[in-house]
Amino acid sequence: MEPPCHRGEILRAPTVLFQITAIGRNYRALAESARSVLYWARHTPRQGFVPRLWLVVEPDGYAASPATYDALQAEGARVLVVPRRYATPLGTHGKARALQYATEVRQHEGLSTDRVWVYHQDEETCVGEDTFAGIAEFVRDGSKQVGVGIIVYPLDWNGSPSHVQEVTRSYDDFRVLDSMTGAGNSTAGFHGSHILARADVEDAVGWDTVGYAPAEDLTFEIRVRARFGSVFGVLKGFAYEKGAFSLRDQLRQRRRWMHGVLFALRRSSELPRSRRLSLGYSAVSWFSALPSIAVLALGVAFHFGPVLFVTGLFTGFVWISMVTAYLEGYRLHAPYLRRKVSWLRLVGAGLVGALIDALAPWYALATRPSLGDFIAKDRPGPAGAPAPAAAPRGGAWARAPVEARSSP
Numbered sequence: 001m002e003p004p005c006h007r008g009e010i011l012r013a014p015t016v017l018f019q020i021t022a023i024g025r026n027y028r029a030l031a032e033s034a035r036s037v038l039y040w041a042r043h044t045p046r047q048g049f050v051p052r053l054w055l056v057v058e059p060d061g062y063a064a065s066p067a068t069y070d071a072l073q074a075e076g077a078r079v080l081v082v083p084r085r086y087a088t089p090l091g092t093h094g095k096a097r098a099l100q101y102a103t104e105v106r107q108h109e110g111l112s113t114d115r116v117w118v119y120h121q122d123e124e125t126c127v128g129e130d131t132f133a134g135i136a137e138f139v140r141d142g143s144k145q146v147g148v149g150i151i152v153y154p155l156d157w158n159g160s161p162s163h164v165q166e167v168t169r170s171y172d173d174f175r176v177l178d179s180m181t182g183a184g185n186s187t188a189g190f191h192g193s194h195i196l197a198r199a200d201v202e203d204a205v206g207w208d209t210v211g212y213a214p215a216e217d218l219t220f221e222i223r224v225r226a227r228f229g230s231v232f233g234v235l236k237g238f239a240y241e242k243g244a245f246s247l248r249d250q251l252r253q254r255r256r257w258m259h260g261v262l263f264a265l266r267r268s269s270e271l272p273r274s275r276r277l278s279l280g281y282s283a284v285s286w287f288s289a290l291p292s293i294a295v296l297a298l299g300v301a302f303h304f305g306p307v308l309f310v311t312g313l314f315t316g317f318v319w320i321s322m323v324t325a326y327l328e329g330y331r332l333h334a335p336y337l338r339r340k341v342s343w344l345r346l347v348g349a350g351l352v353g354a355l356i357d358a359l360a361p362w363y364a365l366a367t368r369p370s371l372g373d374f375i376a377k378d379r380p381g382p383a384g385a386p387a388p389a390a391a392p393r394g395g396a397w398a399r400a401p402v403e404a405r406s407s408p
Helices: 027-043 059-064 066-075 095-108 129-141 161-180 199-205 216-228 247-267 273-301 305-336 343-366
Strands: 015-022 050-057 078-081 116-121 146-152 195-198 232-240
Touching: 015 027, 015 095, 027 050, 027 066, 027 129, 050 059, 050 066, 050 095, 059 066, 059 078, 066 078, 078 095, 095 116, 095 199, 095 216, 116 129, 116 199, 129 146, 129 195, 129 232, 146 161, 146 305, 161 247, 161 305, 161 343, 195 199, 199 216, 216 247, 247 273, 247 343, 273 343, 305 343
Parallel strands: 015 050, 015 116, 050 078, 146 232
Antiparallel strands: 116 195, 146 195
16 A cells, blocks of 8 residues: 655645545456546656545445555555444444545644645546646635535446436536525525545544445535534536446445435534425425326326326426426536437436436435445446556546647
8 A cells, every 4th residue: 555645745735645445346347447547647747746546445435445455656646445343433334434534634634724735536436637627726726625616427338328318417516506506595405426525524524424425525515504604615626437337336326326315404503494405305206206207108198187287386396397408417527428329219218217317216215225225337347357557448537528628
């Protein structure tokens, strides 16, 4: 493992810890994300901060491909394997446990200061030159302590329903960005990746919760807002991720999000009443999607005019909103997609992906997420084989969507 940085060295200039926190079994995706950080750290001189890369993984993840992690360590990453017996004061599980472990390492090494920033990545979160530029500007400005931005999903994009549905999330980021950076954040929107937090702020609230928090990112955001107020700002530049490869994984992922909202409503004592009402409204709206589709279909099938008249008052607005999300989301992704599909296929995939999202909250009521949930994000490859030493060609991050960039 890379030895801890000397305190004097790391604190001379603002330092950004690019922290990939994951189970670690998707080691190919994680390696590509890590190498996107290492690549742009070496090819963006005069960025105004000292970049460091931490990989925080579980023992089972490291054991899945030790050669991959050893190679990344040799290339400049620091690998932190969460001790199997490590326990937080409140006994949290899942990703929050690993995140809390990282905060304790920073505190032990004297890195919980206003000169250190933590950029959070999931195992499939690649960065580009634009990401580095946005981080540099945010750190240099320093007026806000937590940065939130927009994620696009072009990596390994194949035009499947799950991948087509994912483009609407980027459009939704535009919709809720003003709310996320405002005083109260009336929406439920908050990512666990592509966020930049000042280390002293993050470590002051921590990630520890009683038991398993299905959406630890939402819990963290609520805590920061309760303690520090309106400290959220816009983080410029994109992060580049990938959607679920199957409808089953899409359903399980959305199930966890819904349980995260319900967890916050039931268990968060720091959630103000106004925000609790807005989160409840968001949950009810999501639950209402499937009954609305059923009522519309039954009304058409049985020629039930009164129902069609009432639902017709809202149908136009809902469909226009959904179509706009697909069109604008796809237009945002199009420059980064290596694979193009026909418009007919896009429409069909969009309808299927939207139906899965409508089913998800009801699936969440019938089942519970577990620590054993595993969503594959690796491209197919030999089991246990190390990830390629060089990042795959054609990754969105390698093209760096900054028009004025110089060639590396």
